[in-house]
Amino acid sequence: MRSILTGSVVALALMLPLSAHAQAAGGQKVAYVNTQMILQSAPGAAEAQQTFQKEMEGMQKQVQLLSDSLATLEAAYTKEAAALTPAARETRLKSLTEKKTSFEEQAEKLNQQAEQRQFELMQPIMDNVRKALDDMRLEGGYSFIFDVANSSFIVAADKNLDLTERVIAKLRTMPRAAAAPATPAAGPTTRPAGVQSRPTRPPTQ
Secondary structure, three states, rough: OOOOHHHHHHHHHHHOOOOOOHHHHHHHOOOEHEEEEEHHOOOHHHHHHHHHHHHHHHHHHHHHHHHHHHHHHHHHHHHHHOOOHHHHHHHHHHHHHHHHHHHHHHHHHHEEEEEHHHHHHHHHHHHHHHHHHHHHHHOOOEEEEEEOOOOOOOOOOOOOOOHHHHHHHHHHOOOOOOOOOOOOOOOOOOOOOOOOOOOOOOOOO
């Protein structure tokens, strides 16, 4: 599962639109920030990342269990298929296909839960970042503050227009964002009858 900051940078960047040509033509005062650096340094971000990783361990184990269970069923079918009658083979294959579909749906549900939890953990921090950016824009009289974290079209920029460190400093003076409440640990995933679980591999990040 991806880092909690990756999706947050993209989400925050969408709040900072820029039409470079319009600004150049209008002579408006502009500045820029790197939201990836801001979110990495924002108070509470490291704790949110640690909480997310800890809570995801249970989900990752469930996904691994689903994968191992399905692999066991597929291996058993492959080994026994030749000895089955055509009717029995068709019945086993249909059952295997249904279980595979069910497992995929469960895995997708877990993934959606992970994304929702990621949003819950980062939302208070992103709200603080947006407020800091708004305050900075008003204080400095900027028409636009845009994000260079995901802007491939910018090849050079005046460092004096970079407000990243100033935003980080401002965040450190703001009230700490309230932490999202912990979610209850996910229960075990049901294993198909007759399927023994294989040793669980370490969850992948």
